[in-house]
Amino acid sequence: xxxxxxxxxxxxxxxxxxxxxxxxxxxxxxxxxxxxxxxxxxxxxxxxxxxxxxxxxxxxxxxxxxxxxxxxxxxxxxxxxxxxxxxxxxxxxxxxxxxxxxxxxxxxxxxxxxxxxxxxxxxxxxxxxxxxxxxxxxxxxxxxxxxxxxxxxxxxxxxxxxxxxxxxxxxxxxxxxxxxxxxxxxxxxxxxxxxxxxxxxxxxxxxxxxxxxxxxxxxxxxxxxxxxxxxxxxxxxxxxxxxxxxxxxxxxxxxxxxxxxxxxxxxxxxxxxxxxxxxxxxxxxxxxxxxxxxxxxxxxxxxxxxxxxxxxxxxxxxxxxxxxxxxxxxxxxxxxxxxxxxxxxxxxxxxxxxxxxxxxxxxxxxxxxxxxxxxxxxxxxxxxxxxxxxxxxxxxxxxxxxxxxxxxxxxxxxxxxxxxxxxxxxxxxxxxxxxxxxxxxxxxxxxxxxxxxxxxxxxxxxxxxxxxxxxxxxxxxxxxxxxxxxxxxxxxxxxxxxxxxxxxxxxxxxxxxxxxxxxxxxxxxxxxxxxxxxxxxxxxxxxxxxxxxxxxxxxxxxxxxxxxxxxxxxxxxxxxxxxxxxxxxxxxxxxxxxxxxxxxxxxxxxxxxxxxxxxxxxxxxxxxxxxxxxxxxxxxxxxxxxxxxxxxxxxxxxxxxxxxxxxxxxxxxxxxxxxxxxxxxxxxxxxxxxxxxxxxxxxxxxxxxxxxxxxxxxx
Numbered sequence: 059x060x061x062x063x064x065x066x067x068x069x070x071x072x073x074x075x076x077x078x079x080x081x082x083x084x085x086x087x088x089x090x091x092x093x094x095x096x097x098x099x100x101x102x103x104x105x106x107x108x109x110x111x112x113x114x115x116x117x118x119x120x121x122x123x124x125x126x127x128x129x130x131x132x133x134x135x136x137x138x139x140x141x142x143x144x145x146x147x148x149x150x151x152x153x154x155x156x157x158x159x160x161x162x163x164x165x166x167x168x169x170x171x172x173x174x175x176x177x178x179x180x181x182x183x184x185x186x187x188x189x190x191x192x193x194x195x196x197x198x199x200x201x202x203x204x205x206x207x208x209x210x211x212x213x214x215x216x217x218x219x220x221x222x223x224x225x226x227x228x229x230x231x232x233x234x235x236x237x238x239x240x241x242x243x244x245x246x247x248x249x250x251x252x253x254x255x256x257x258x259x260x261x262x263x264x265x266x267x268x269x270x271x272x273x274x275x276x277x278x279x280x281x282x283x284x285x286x287x288x289x290x291x292x293x294x295x296x297x298x299x300x301x302x303x304x305x306x307x308x309x310x311x312x313x314x315x316x317x318x319x320x321x322x323x324x325x326x327x328x329x330x331x332x333x334x335x336x337x338x339x340x341x342x343x344x345x346x347x348x349x350x351x352x353x354x355x356x357x358x359x360x361x362x363x364x365x366x367x368x369x370x371x372x373x374x375x376x377x378x379x380x381x382x383x384x385x386x387x388x389x390x391x392x393x394x395x396x397x398x399x400x401x402x403x404x405x406x407x408x409x410x411x412x413x414x415x416x417x418x419x420x421x422x423x424x425x426x427x428x429x430x431x432x433x434x435x436x437x438x439x440x441x442x443x444x445x446x447x448x449x450x451x452x453x454x455x456x457x458x459x460x461x462x463x464x465x466x467x468x469x470x471x472x473x474x475x476x477x478x479x480x481x482x483x484x485x486x487x488x489x490x491x492x493x494x495x496x497x498x499x500x501x502x503x504x505x506x507x508x509x510x511x512x513x514x515x516x517x518x519x520x521x522x523x524x525x526x527x528x529x530x531x532x533x534x535x536x537x538x539x540x541x542x543x544x545x546x547x548x549x550x551x552x553x554x555x556x557x558x559x560x561x562x563x564x565x566x567x568x569x570x571x572x573x574x575x576x577x578x579x580x581x582x583x584x585x586x587x588x589x590x591x592x593x594x595x596x597x598x599x600x601x602x603x604x605x606x607x608x609x610x611x612x613x614x615x616x617x618x619x620x621x622x623x624x625x626x627x628x629x630x631x632x633x634x635x636x637x638x639x640x641x642x643x644x645x646x647x648x649x650x651x652x653x654x655x656x657x658x659x660x661x662x663x664x665x666x667x668x669x670x671x672x673x674x675x676x677x678x679x680x681x682x683x684x685x686x687x688x689x690x691x692x693x694x695x696x697x698x699x700x701x702x703x704x705x706x707x708x709x710x711x712x713x714x715x716x717x718x719x720x721x722x723x724x725x726x727x728x729x730x731x732x733x734x735x736x737x738x739x740x741x742x743x744x745x746x747x748x749x750x751x752x753x754x755x756x757x758x759x760x761x762x763x764x765x766x767x768x769x770x771x772x773x
Contacts, residue, residue: 064109073086231266235269243270603627615681
């Protein structure tokens with residue numbers, strides 16, 4: 059009798075595998091499959107099973123109600139028939155009983171019983187080796203029964219020996235193989251059909267697919283097994299099975315169809331390439347860096363597209379994933395007609411965003427997560443009207459949110475929308491703040507960017523129950539698509555917290571998606587996922603408009619230029635020359651792209667990467683118009699000292715004013731809520747307060763969103 063362990067959902071596949079090697083009386087049990095067979099059957103299961111986690115040989119089962127009973131039962135077993143006295147062992151123990159309340163003590167009692175028997179029988183005792191023992195012993199206490207087994211597999215069978223490099227949350231090799239088998243990959247590969255994984259991570263699905271198609275035994279790379287030092291091991295039999303497996307591997311290489319794997323993350327691509335080389339299939343798998351939206355089928359017959367999208371642990375992650383599922387569905391319908399597809403997801407509801415009806419759904423567990431394998435036939439009759447489905451889903455979500463207490467938020471949102479839509483249409487404004495914590499219990503800021511929404515959750519204070527705050531945020535995200543009649547994938551969420559140092563410049567994600575929006579005559583690129591801010595500060599809309607009006611025929615300097623939106627407005631206002639200074643290469647490249655989007659080119663539009671304070675010390679050019687919008691605080695690694703706008707603004711303004719040409723003007727702005735301009739230290743400068751005049755209507759509820767002044771110096 060043997061036991062092959064496996065996670066829930068894999069049992070039918072494992073039974074089918076075992077039957078190939080002569081197993082009989084196979085039946086499911088908790089945690090795997092119990093079966094009968096010869097030692098050769100067990101060896102083949104170790105070497106060839108793609109889905110089993112471990113292969114156990116049960117030795118005994120006896121009642122246990124005390125620690126002494128556990129010791130006695132173990133001591134009575136003939137361990138000298140399984141292990142040499144000078145061998146090594148390790149014990150894995152699980153379960154509890156009276157007197158044994160944790161696994162470490164249970165394992166200790168088992169070990170003591172074994173070595174005491176060896177001393178009594180042989181005069182010598184084995185030692186403990188937890189890494190590569192000659193004998194790995196497993197003891198489970200269940201319902202006051204001890205089940206004692208030898209672990210013939212040693213390490214878990216998912217450890218194939220090829221994973222040199224990894225990424226976050228890699229898919230176990232056994233689970234990857236199970237998904238491929240359930241998705242009919244073996245039959246597709248037999249007809250020469252290709253396979254594509256467009257979200258390949260470290261390449262596990264692609265490598266397992268190559269091994270399945272090429273008849274590669276999954277245990278062939280391993281050099282140590284749980285039976286290696288077992289006295290019941292028959293080396294001649296094992297060596298014959300190894301030789302047979304090597305012959306089948308060589309013969310099977312020619313049968314591997316085209317396999318493609320891609321990922322947008324270069325680290326994942328490198329990991330997949332290293333693992334494919336280690337697995338011996340680097341020549342059979344084409345691995346490239348590619349965006350999901352550009353995935354293409356290879357020429358020839360249809361095949362299988364299989365993907366394991368990220369699951370997303372936070373609410374904001376899952377909302378962003380809706381867009382990824384929609385993109386995957388669109389790509390399948392547009393480019394992969396006639397193919398089969400399989401998507402393994404920990405978010406089954408997101409599968410509905412694909413716009414395809416699943417022909418079959420299979421339940422699996424990925425660790426503690428309850429997951430689903432969604433299988434699709436990419437044919438028009440299986441396509442779903444996503445818009446109609448979304449509308450039904452949104453209506454249900456809205457109704458449920460109202461039932462849970464969100465009616466006040468819904469009413470306020472609709473009131474704001476009626477008021478601001480009329481104003482925006484009258485003023486020609488397409489991007490504006492729709493809601494800003496109007497109701498304290500719904501502490502979010504909601505910005506509309508044409509047909510997208512950007513939601514920022516203000517981190518709740520410690521006095522607010524975290525679970526209740528999360529429920530309200532879920533209500534917000536459920537309500538918004540329905541009230542604004544937008545697809546859920548166009549609603550993006552971030553948690554906004556107080557930023558210190560360089561954290562405001564650090565990436566939050568790596569999707570790399572930019573969307574063009576309009577502001578008057580200008581167009582700007584915004585990014586809703588990768589950074590804390592989107593690339594456009596909406597409260598500066600009027601300030602940018604005024605800069606454009608003042609810039610005509612003038613030399614314009616934009617300090618702390620960020621994504622260059624003020625520079626674009628100045629250039630469109632026919633500034634004769636613009637200079638944009640920022641220490642971030644990322645933001646300067648973004649500024650360049652914004653300029654190009656508006657048809658602004660040429661050497662008269664300079665982009666300078668430098669620390670603004672250091673640059674001001676040596677700059678000699680004069681400018682007619684300067685825009686200075688520094689961060690509240692900065693502690694960049696590229697500069698020797700920190701910057702605090704309250705502490706350092708006079709020095710900074712003096713340096714900038716030094717570059718003003720006669721008759722020039724400097725516009726100074728800050729978003730520091732408690733900032734106080736030191737007018738006494740600037741007594742020789744004419745100062746005009748622009749704070750109120752540059753406050754847009756959509757920010758009127760929060761008049762301290764920014765402060766702004768126009769500074770000029772007497773000739």
